[in-house]
Amino acid sequence: MVKNYYKFLHIILFFAFFSILPSKIYGQCAGQDNIFTVCDIHDTSSQTINLFALLGGTPQLGGVWTDDDKSGGLNLNTGNLNAQVIRRSGVYHYTYTVTSGGCTDNSATIEVTVGGYSGIGSRATVCSSQLYFNLFQAFSGVDPPPQINGHWHNDTTNENLPDSSFYIKGLQGNYYFTYTMDAIGSCPAQSSQIIVSVSRAPEAGEAGDLTLCGDNDLTPYTNFDLFSLISGQDPGGFWRDDSGTGEIVGIADHNIDIQKIYTSYGAQTYNFTYVVPSPNPTVCPVDEETVQIILQKKLDFTGATVEVTSDICETEIPTATYFLTINKNTAVIPDGTYLVSYNVSGPRGGTRIDRVAFVNGVLRFQMNSSYFQQVGTFRVTILNIYGLGIQACQNIIGDLHDDLIISPNPDLQGARIDPVTTCQNKDVLVTISNALKLADGDYDIVYNIRGANSSTARVARITSVGGVSSFVIPGNLLAVSGTSVVTITAITHVSSQCVSSALLQGNILINPLPNTTALRIQIPDDCFGKTFTASVTGLGSLTDVTLSYTLSGSNTSTVQTIVLPVTNGNASFTIPSSLLLNTGSTTINVTNLKNNITTCDVNVSGISDPFLLNPIPAAPLASNQVFCKAEDKTIANLEPIGAQYKWYISAVATTPLAANYVLKSENYFIRETSSAGCTSEPAMILVTINDIPAPILNSDGPNFCGLDNPTILDLVNRTNSRSSVVWYDAEVNGNLLPPSTPLIDKRTYYGFDFSSNTGCFSDENTAVTVSLTDCDSPDYPFFIPDGFSPNGDGVNDSFVIPDIDFLYPDYTIEIFNRYGNGMYKGKKDKPAWDGMNYEAKGVGSGIAPNGVYFYIINFNKDNKPPKQGRLYLNR
Structure with a gap:
């Protein structure tokens, strides 16, 4: 509705x-x-x-x-x-x-x-151990929840509540509350009721603690009742051993043996809890109360250390603070707060107790500075250290003390710095003398440099003995030659760190170092075993130097030094052969250059020169060699062959034989020269030159009858070496002629003998000019053709009388036309007419026409008369 x-x-x-x-x-x-x-x-x-x-x-x-x-x-x-x-x-x-x-x-x-919404009534159950209960919690799970701007009424006590808090400590039973949201506008007021059921919580009582010294007699505590340490508890509970001592045996057990606990587990805090179960465990938890059995052990500070910081100088007395630190080291001291009793010696000394904390085995606190107001040694002695609260044990302190030293400031009054000469960039030892007010010991000084060099606030350490000490100024502070002044401005005693100002000066003369800007060294590559000379340049105006160097690479050496006279900035020296024992690349590295006049030297880096000790080739492998004389072999033909090999006439010769030197039967010596120009030792070979005599022509000589068609074999048979002679058509680079080669009249042939033992032809030859004319026998007729056809077909193109030249070597022939005009003249060297007009003037432009022609042959031998005849020319 x-x-x-x-x-x-x-x-x-x-x-x-x-x-x-x-x-x-x-x-x-x-x-x-x-x-x-x-x-x-x-x-x-x-x-x-x-x-x-x-x-x-x-x-x-x-x-x-x-x-x-x-x-x-x-x-x-x-x-x-x-x-x-x-x-x-x-x-x-x-x-x-x-x-x-x-x-x-x-x-x-x-x-x-x-409008207002008060939610839906509900019920909540809580435990009295809570102090307050928020009544809105009773609506937990209600959706939607009630609005929060209503008001609460306690129906049980009939009172309005200022808020939603309900104090329930000690209550038990059901309590009723109404929550009301007021009417607003046309919306009426709404109310909801909740019930809060309060269950009583169990009570374990109030606990106390027991503190005992475990090193004392614990016999009275061998059957200790834990209930003696608790009060106001509910009955029916039981004791729990939280420290695992095993002393609680059953649910009704409440007695423990403290002596046994200490013997078994030592000094520490042991917890035992009295537990009272809840009558309504779903609402109220059990209640517990824990008692502590604190078993202490005597604290033994034997081996601990004490330190008072820090030692100071007399000028720091007005502002210094002093801390005392105790480090337990191996002593077993638990962290916590302790009271420290200590004594300070000295004219204003005394005893004091301070409250201090041990943290990670270290105790530190500030002492009163009034104890330390003058130069001297003050001893701080620890009298006792004990914890707060009940102290069941008397601790062992032992001898714990430390000394605080207040030192006087150092004094350089009356001291002096002795003049010193050094070299540019070299460390210099500066001596302080006559420092009679300076106690023996170590000091740090602060010094400045001015003049040719400038530097400020440099620190050095000195050790003063009898007023004399020294320190080193690094060479990098003396980079400029000339005079510099060193001034000590402050001095600090190392052990006390006490410092005083000072004004102590001395002169330093700085000679220049040799200038190596243009310094160079060079060693040419050469062959192993040669003398290697180093050339040094860029020495400038130096006249007398000592050079140090090392070798690296194939040859190594320690630092070598050599004194060098210098001329016009140059010098040279020879590397000892004892340092050059290996071939390969070796580098000379200049390490130091010293001016012998000023004794100033400079370390050198980056000035080096690699040089090669080229290996000497091994003597070449060569064997004896045999040649034929006819081959005209030269040095170029000897093996091995290559540009790296040179041949010599003797083992000591230095000039090689020319490549065109003709070989003889004699000894030759070969050396190999590497690409680097290194020459080996010589190797000897024997060269043998073989030869045989030229063939000898028989008495019947070179004359043959051409009509016999003689060949090379006929020429071979007319020598004394028929089985080995060979013939060529030229004396040099000729062609070998087979035995069947026909001989040609007036042709010269060259005969060479050949040895099958040496494989050599004779160097000399026999030259034979063949004559094919000796045909006197009537058995040799000749034929005169009666015509020819010079038409260029390759057949019968010329008029030739066969073999006439063998029978009548001095013959001549003339040919005429029918008009008696001469057409051609021939002889042995011009035996053939080709049908051309060679003699008659103005006839046929030189071409003989077809027709009959006439010839006359003059034999010119044995008074034989001429012969006439005719021939026919047909083209």
Whole structure:
């Protein structure tokens, strides 16, 4: 009924609202304001209230909602209101805004009254061990939960509560409460009742502690009742051994043997807990109370150390602070707060007790400075160290002490610095003498350098003995030659760190170092075993130097020194052969250059020169060699062959034989020269030159009858070496002629003999010019052709009388035409007529025409008369 009533009321309000609107309505983009009431918060309809639908007029879509009162219930994206998440009843405003133009009103507001909601009655059970119970916890699990701006009433005691807190300590039983949300607007008030059931908690009582010294007699505590350390407890509980001593045997056991505990487990704190079970364990937990049995052990500080910091100088007395530190080292001292009793010696000494904490075995605290007000040694002695509270044991302190020293400041009054000469960039030893007011010991001094060199606030350590000490100024502070002044400005005693100002000066003369800017060293590459000379340049104006160097690479050496006279900035020296025992690349490295006049030297780096000790080739492998004399072999033909080999006529010769030197039967010596120009020892070979005599021609000589068609074989048979002679058509580079080669008249042939033993031809030859004319026998007729056809077909193209030259070597022939005109003249060297006109003037442009021609042969031998005849020319 209530729900329907509110719906009806909303309809009436809706029509009443529109009835009072003016008759003329202007454009309102956001719609019109409206009011709305939500009373039934528990209803699901209150979860989604569409505020846009509640706007009057014709609002435009796309506007923006704002939660003006920050109720937390509005979804700004959808415009839906969830009243169930609003935790307080009240009146809330929500504004809808549209930004488009042309509107008289761009925003409209919905006023929502949210009625009170007291939740649904419930019940809670709690334990009296709690001090307070928040009554809202009784609504745990209720959805939605009640709003929070109502008020509570204790129905059991009939009193209003200022808030939701219920004090329950010591209570037991059921208690009734009413929660009321007041009426608001048209929404009535609401109330809900809860019941809180309080269960009594168990009580374990109040515990006390027991502190004992374990090193004392614990016999009275061998059957100690734990109940003697607790009071006000509920009966029916039991004891629990939290420290695992094994002394609690059963649930009813409450007696322990403390002597046994100490013997077994030593000094520490042991916990035993009295546990009282809960009569309502689902509501109240058990109650526990723990007692402590504190067993102490005598603290033995034997081996601990004490230190007073720090020693100071007399000038620090007015401002110094002093700390005392005790380090337990191997002593077993638990962390905690202790009281330290100590004594300070001296004219203002005394005894004092301070409260200090041991942390990780270290105790540190500040002492009163009034004890330490003058130069001297002050002893601080620890008298006792003990913990706070009950002290069951007397601790062992032993001899714990430390001395604080207040030292006087050092004094250099009356001291002097002796003049010193050094070299540029070299460390220099500076001596301080006559420092009679300076006690023996170690000191740190601060000094400055000015003059040719400048440096400030440099520190060095000196050891003073009888007023004399010294220190070294590093060479890098003396980089400029000339005179510099060193000034000591402060001195600090090392052990006490006491410092005094000073003004002690001395002169340092700095000679220049040799200038190595242009220094160079060079050693040419050469062959192993040769003399290697180093050339040194760039020595400038130096005249007498000592050069130090090392060798690295194939040959190594320690530092070598050599004194060098210098001329015009140059010097040279020879590397000892004893240092050059290996071939390969060796580098000479200059390490130091010393001016012998000033004794100043400079270490050198980066000045070096690699040089090669080229290996000497081994003597070449060569064997004896045999040649034929006819081959005309030269040095170039000897093996091995190559540009690296040179041949000599003797083992000591230095000039090699020319490549065209003709070999003889004799000894030759070969040396190999490497690409680096290194020559080996010689190797000897024997060269043998073989030869045989030229063939001898028989007495019948070179004359043959041509009609016999003689060949090379006929010529071979006319020598004394028929089985080995060979013939060539030239004396040099000729062709070997087979035995069947026909001999040619007036041709010269060259015969060489050949030895099958040596494989050599004779160097000399027999030259034979063959004559094919000796044909006196009547058995040799000759034929005279009666015609020819010079047409160029290769057949019978010339007129030739065969073999006439063998029979009549001095013959001549003439040919005439029918008119008696001479056409041709021939002889042995011009035996053939080719049909051309060679003699007659103006006939046929030199071409003999077809026809009959006449010849005359003059034999010119044995008075044989000429012979006439005719021949026919047909082309």
